[in-house]
């Protein structure tokens with residue numbers, strides 16, 4: 121992540137999780153980046169495409185090899201974009217058929233990376249067509265689905281993807297979520313026991329009708345604060361603490377996924393406290 125073209129302003133922790141997986145050879149065939157702003161989703165997709173196709177990758181794409189340069193200039197032969205046509209309401213089946221057809225040819229380099237922007241705008245026919253490819257992945261292609269929310273995507277499609285939920289852009293949090301997040305971070309840093317962490321987040325669950333929304337807000341606030349801490353101070357931070365905070369981010373993301381899948385807020389938060 122050294123070169124300026126690949127500096128991620130946000131979501132650097134998601135990127136480092138993906139990087140760790142890619143580095144250890146655990147590349148999946150499909151990713152879904154959900155939420156955040158369109159720019160955030162796009163830059164994360166370009167970062168990942170660059171990383172997977174980079175000629176000299178480290179902890180991220182090198183930013184200067186021919187492959188990274190081509191992606192930065194938008195003219196890499198193996199990076200395919202699928203976008204909703206301006207005169208249509210949705211991404212139509214023919215676009216997905218064209219994509220599948222293209223993937224049946226050998227890539228110029230090691231693999232294709234196909235980015236589907238606004239994937240939630242694929243109609244059901246397109247999604248079902250795509251599903252076949254996700255179920256029987258072409259070995260030299262990686263799909264990246266970008267969507268503003270998971271609502272328009274079929275559960276069967278989502279279940280085939282490694283999903284990452286991005287933070288809402290410029291989110292402003294209620295003072296309760298923000299102060300509980302601050303308190304929670306201090307408890308994690310101090311190795312506080314489970315019951316103290318759980319007690320700290322109880323106010324989130326107070327209003328039963330609103331518990332899921334409040335939990336999501338707390339997790340967002342927590343993650344935003346942690347991301348800021350880790351980007352600004354990780355150089356000076358004690359390695360054990362840094363690892364603990366990264367794990368908290370990871371667990372917060374899993375919990376956010378549970379909340380979106382409509383698990384109970386109380387159960388999700390209990391699991392969360394047990395794992396951080």
Ligand SMILES: [Zn+2]
Nearest residue numbers: 174182185188
């Ligand atoms: Zn490179």
